[in-house]
Amino acid sequence: MAARSSLYTCVNCGSQVQELFKQYSPAVLKLVHCGKCHKIADKYIEYDPVIVMIDLVLLNEQAYRHVLYNSPSQNHWRLAVILVLFEAYSEWMTHKDVKSSGKSHTSPYDLFEGEQSFYFECLQTVVGSSMLLLLTYTLTWLRWWVHAECRPQNYRNIILWNALVLSNCGKFLMIPSLIWGEIGTETHSLFIMGYTFLSQLKVYSVVCNTSKVGAGFIIFFGLVAKYYLCYMISNMKLQ
Structure with missing residues (x-):
């Protein structure tokens, strides 16, 4: 891991640490212990990326801190673009299946209208996520502003954005539906929404150092505003 000037974060308690390891030779390094909780500051340095990914799927707070604070964040914008396209495609396929269920053939005009609808879904997803x-x-x-003492010292706006992007990876659970052709089943959709909400709740509480109740309150109202705005945009399209 390359050295950098900013502080790192202990994955156990969230405190800032000067370094994560001491390197004595190219093949020998010693992990540093946190001065507050006295545990290894970041055990994931020695872990395989697959193990880190599994812990992220299991909503492990330590894994979130490792990825958000102690790992390079250069690819989050690429992940954000992929998630927008994936969510838009899922919604587009759902609406496409509903519209085409009563038609026996597809005309060139229907293909053009379908492509236009996909671009509209992309725009709607971007606006809702924003x-x-x-x-x-x-x-x-x-x-x-009300409780200034609650703000973590290592908070940055870009970290919160990265966290919200990472928490939306639950959208990839739509892949089985796309493969099997069962788009938009109610049980599967509710499971994905619930898992994504829990993931967003976890990462927000990690980044903003707040309780699960406070994180749930903020994320809930954010999601309500997102889906209400998407609903209004859809109605404008129909009109």
Whole structure:
């Protein structure tokens, strides 16, 4: 891991540490213990990326801290683009299946209209995700304006954005539906929504150092605003 000037974060208690390991030779390094909790600051340095990914799927707070604070964050914007396209494609396929269920053939006009609908779904997803991010930022800063002592020392806006992007990886659970052709089944959709909400709740509580109740309150209102805005945009399209 390359050295950097900013502080790292203990994956156990969230405190800042000067370094994660001491390297004595190219083949020998010793992991540093946190000065507050006296545990190894970041055990994931020695772990295989597959193990880290499994812990992320299991919503492990230590794994989230490792990825968000102690790992390079250069690819989060690529992940954000992929998630937007994937969510838009899932919604587009759902609406496409509903519209085409009563048609016996597809005309060139229907193909053009379908492509236009996909671009509209992409725009709708971007606007909805931006609303979620904006409302989350607003409610967070309002909370810290009232309780300034609650703000973590290692908080940065880009970290919160990275966390919200990472928490949306539950959208990839739609892949089985896309493969099997069972788009939009109610049970599967509710499971994905519940898992994504829990993931967002976890990462927000990790980044903003708040209780699960406080994190759930902010994330819930952010999601309500997102889906309400998407609903209004869909109605505008139908009109």
